[in-house]
Amino acid sequence: MKFRVDRDVLADAVTWTARTLPARPPAPVLAGVRIEADATGVITLASFDYEVSARSEIPAEVAEPGTALVSGRLLADIARALPHKPVDVTVEGTKVVVTCGASRFTLLTMPVEDYPTLPQMPELSGTVSGDALTLAVAQVSVAASRDETLPLLTGVRVEIDGERITLLSTDRYRLALRELTWTPATPGFTAVALVKAKTLTDVAKSLGSGGGLVNVGLSTGTGMDLIGFEAGGRHTTSQLVDGDYPAVRRLFPDATPIHAVVPTQALIEAARRVSLVAERNTPIRLAFSEGQVVLDAGQGDDAQASEALEAVLVGEDITVAFNPQFLLDGLTALGTDFVRLSFTHPNKPVEFTGQESLDGEDSADYRYLLVPIRFAG
Amino acid sequence: MSKAPRSASANRDWGSDESGTSILHVDMDAFFAMCELARRPELRGLPVIVGGQGRGVVLAATYEARAFGVRSAMPMVSAMRLCPAAVIVPPDHRRYTEVSRAVMATMAEITPLIEQISIDEAFMDVSGARRRLGPPTVIGARLRAQVQAAHGVTCSVGIARNKFLAKLASTHAKPDGMLLVPDGASEAFLRTLPVGAIWGVGEKTESLLARWGITTVAQLADSDVATLQAAVGRVHGAHLHDLAWGRDPRPVVATARERSIGNETTFGVDQHDLVVVQARLLELCDQVAARCREQGVVTRTVSLKVRTNDFRTLSRSRTLEVPTDVARDLYRAARDLLAAVDLRGLPVRLVGVRAENLVERDGFAEQLTLDEATSSRPSARREAELALDAVRERFGRRAIGLGAGGTSVARQRPEDRGDNTRDSRHVNMT
Numbered sequence: 153m154k155f156r157v158d159r160d161v162l163a164d165a166v167t168w169t170a171r172t173l174p175a176r177p178p179a180p181v182l183a184g185v186r187i188e189a190d191a192t193g194v195i196t197l198a199s200f201d202y203e204v205s206a207r208s209e210i211p212a213e214v215a216e217p218g219t220a221l222v223s224g225r226l227l228a229d230i231a232r233a234l235p236h237k238p239v240d241v242t243v244e245g246t247k248v249v250v251t252c253g254a255s256r257f258t259l260l261t262m263p264v265e266d267y268p269t270l271p272q273m274p275e276l277s278g279t280v281s282g283d284a285l286t287l288a289v290a291q292v293s294v295a296a297s298r299d300e301t302l303p304l305l306t307g308v309r310v311e312i313d314g315e316r317i318t319l320l321s322t323d324r325y326r327l328a329l330r331e332l333t334w335t336p337a338t339p340g341f342t343a344v345a346l347v348k349a350k351t352l353t354d355v356a357k358s359l360g361s362g363g364g365l366v367n368v369g370l371s372t373g374t375g376m377d378l379i380g381f382e383a384g385g386r387h388t389t390s391q392l393v394d395g396d397y398p399a400v401r402r403l404f405p406d407a408t409p410i411h412a413v414v415p416t417q418a419l420i421e422a423a424r425r426v427s428l429v430a431e432r433n434t435p436i437r438l439a440f441s442e443g444q445v446v447l448d449a450g451q452g453d454d455a456q457a458s459e460a461l462e463a464v465l466v467g468e469d470i471t472v473a474f475n476p477q478f479l480l481d482g483l484t485a486l487g488t489d490f491v492r493l494s495f496t497h498p499n500k501p502v503e504f505t506g507q508e509s510l511d512g513e514d515s516a517d518y519r520y521l522l523v524p525i526r527f528a529g
Numbered sequence: 530m531s532k533a534p535r536s537a538s539a540n541r542d543w544g545s546d547e548s549g550t551s552i553l554h555v556d557m558d559a560f561f562a563m564c565e566l567a568r569r570p571e572l573r574g575l576p577v578i579v580g581g582q583g584r585g586v587v588l589a590a591t592y593e594a595r596a597f598g599v600r601s602a603m604p605m606v607s608a609m610r611l612c613p614a615a616v617i618v619p620p621d622h623r624r625y626t627e628v629s630r631a632v633m634a635t636m637a638e639i640t641p642l643i644e645q646i647s648i649d650e651a652f653m654d655v656s657g658a659r660r661r662l663g664p665p666t667v668i669g670a671r672l673r674a675q676v677q678a679a680h681g682v683t684c685s686v687g688i689a690r691n692k693f694l695a696k697l698a699s700t701h702a703k704p705d706g707m708l709l710v711p712d713g714a715s716e717a718f719l720r721t722l723p724v725g726a727i728w729g730v731g732e733k734t735e736s737l738l739a740r741w742g743i744t745t746v747a748q749l750a751d752s753d754v755a756t757l758q759a760a761v762g763r764v765h766g767a768h769l770h771d772l773a774w775g776r777d778p779r780p781v782v783a784t785a786r787e788r789s790i791g792n793e794t795t796f797g798v799d800q801h802d803l804v805v806v807q808a809r810l811l812e813l814c815d816q817v818a819a820r821c822r823e824q825g826v827v828t829r830t831v832s833l834k835v836r837t838n839d840f841r842t843l844s845r846s847r848t849l850e851v852p853t854d855v856a857r858d859l860y861r862a863a864r865d866l867l868a869a870v871d872l873r874g875l876p877v878r879l880v881g882v883r884a885e886n887l888v889e890r891d892g893f894a895e896q897l898t899l900d901e902a903t904s905s906r907p908s909a910r911r912e913a914e915l916a917l918d919a920v921r922e923r924f925g926r927r928a929i930g931l932g933a934g935g936t937s938v939a940r941q942r943p944e945d946r947g948d949n950t951r952d953s954r955h956v957n958m959t
Contacts, residue, residue, distance in 0.1 A: 403900075435894045526897055
């Protein structure tokens with residue numbers, strides 16, 4: 153194997169491919185990145201941990217096709233440190249030699265025949281705007297659980313119904329729902345999948361940020377349930393999380409007799425300030441009355457803080473308390489100028505939606521449902 | 530019961546100057562055993578051992594039993610060999626806790642500056658109580674009389690200028706005595722002691738020091754600090770030298786509440802079957818959660834302790850997302866911790882659960898889940914366990930418990946299996 157490649161292109165591709173490599177690989181070869189040079193002038197870099205696979209294709213001048221397996225982390229470190237000159241990569245015996253300007257590195261190869269076969273990218277199911285995907289995933293994944301003992305809840309539920317995708321996640325204390333549109337490959341396509349929030353976030357960030365389109369492929373019910381994403385020569389596949397996601401949509405309240413509208417950014421800033429005195433797991437209270445909301449935290453002998461903001465209240469006065477972090481997560485995810493909080497009862501879940509003006513209508517595209525904190529009696 | 534070496538010559542009148550000595554160390558004498566004698570006077574004068582059956586350890590022994598060589602933490606089997614005539618009494622931790630709390634309450638009438646360091650030991654700083662109640666010896670004598678009159682148990686009191694000396698004084702006052710070590714006599718008192726009497730000098734340090742010819746506190750005090758540091762390490766060496774001169778800057782820090790609640794069980798027969806271990810874990814969680822509720826606290830951290838039959842002890846802990854006093858929540862964490870422990874295929878000898886990081890439940894903010902918040906009975910699980918508490922209150926602790934729905938072994942009572950369960954409480958130590 154022998155090829156010459158642009159330094160920046162290589163550094164970028166290796167970094168992306170190696171980013172999901174396990175810190176403690178179950179088998180040594182899984183710490184590797186497989187380099188495949190084919191005669192048509194395409195280099196494919198690949199990584200796989202039996203759950204997530206990544207493949208990146210880049211153009212190169214291939215003098216001699218071939219395949220090699222080297223330590224992914226080391227190759228990424230080297231690629232990033234190289235001077236800005238063309239990079240030559242050659243296999244010499246059991247070693248890979250990387251030359252760039254006056255720098256020369258020799259890396260040991262690992263047996264490429266021991267490397268597992270990467271899963272095939274599932275057939276194209278549809279196409280989604282990268283920007284829309286990135287935003288939607290960021291909004292939903294805040295509510296996903298990070299508790300590995302609840303594997304089901306570390307996933308984001310993806311429901312596809314024709315041109316509409318619904319993303320859902322919950323850690324049992326809050327629930328985020330986001331709807332977006334896409335272009336299915338076949339009209340009337342429907343599917344349901346559960347994807348690890350961590351993987352989805354990573355994919356959305358690395359593939360969606362280019363601003364182009366992301367191709368999505370989904371294969372379910374064929375033994376190995378897999379989702380695949382592709383954009384700009386980068387492919388990634390991930391196994392789906394197994395199991396029945398709880399029926400969570402029913403948790404959204406049918407009717408909310410009380411609602412309040414507050415400027416989002418002002419509320420975020422006030423909540424941040426007031427929560428400075430809220431110790432871990434202690435709540436921040438929001439007391440809504442006509443024309444205002446008063447935030448306060450801390451009690452008894454502890455430090456206390458309070459702040460008042462203008463707000464529109466429709467319905468009776470109401471006071472609710474939230475975990476400050478959960479409140480801030482929801483407010484920050486909204487991304488609209490105003491936030492609407494809809495209430496049924498001080499102890500029942502509160503729905504957060506976004507709206508563009510103080511007296512406008514709220515949008516149902518993104519909904520964040522949060523359980524208030526109750527004071528133990 | 531203290532195993533620290535004592536010196537017969539240290540228990541004498543060291544003088545009556547109480548001006549610089551405001552620290553009291555109050556130590557209950559053979560506490561668990563005395564609690565039993567208090568309610569069973571017919572046992573007075575007999576060797577009595579408090580401990581579990583079979584493979585348990587001695588939790589306490591009367592002085593009559595100690596005369597045979599019985600010591601705390603000794604396996605019951607060895608204790609019974611030393612003293613076959615001993616009366617064995619199974620432990621009743623609930624009662625010991627009650628008595629302990631009552632004694633601490635008596636102390637709290639003297640001063641709020643009480644630092645409880647275990648169920649049967651506490652330091653007091655009476656400097657603020659002198660004008661009101663008299664000199665420390667008067668306070669100590671009255672406290673001893675009150676405790677004996679009210680609870681039928683005795684305690685020993687050490688009075689000195691700091692915690693280190695006060696504790697040594699009470700050790701030498703035992704049993705049922707009081708010893709004042711005046712400020713001016715502190716060094717002389719210390720110089721009568723062997724090095725092993727010093728807190729923090731165990732067998733290892735003792736043998737390290739012995740290699741340098743240091744076997745008494747007097748030799749320790751007269752040694753060069755650098756020599757000591759060479760012998761036992763820089764920090765430890767300097768510390769020991771300070772102690773040998775009676776220097777202990779630690780103040781008495783008032784402790785308000787228990788910092789952890791735990792129960793553990795030694796299986797009658799080492800357990801290979803993880804299902805049985807899990808079932809026991811659930812029972813322990815049930816007991817620990819009930820005690821949390823009884824004391825009005827919720828826990829943030831659950832810790833698991835497992836000992837395999839090679840006596841390797843593993844401890845793992847997990848901080849919960851939401852503090853709890855519900856057994857099911859404790860169990861979920863404890864079971865996961867157990868599943869993650871590598872037992873190397875060995876059978877389990879002991880398993881224990883501890884609730885740590887306790888906070889008052891009163892006024893505590895509770896983050897319910899979406900399911901709980903939207904159901905008509907938000908705290909169904911907790912209510913179920915409160916119902917268990919009510920049944921136990923009425924029909925006794927063993928009347929009802931949480932079940933794993935598991936094997937018949939799991940449903941047997943611990944005492945039928947020859948297992949030993951004990952609870953323990955840890956109080957903040959400085």
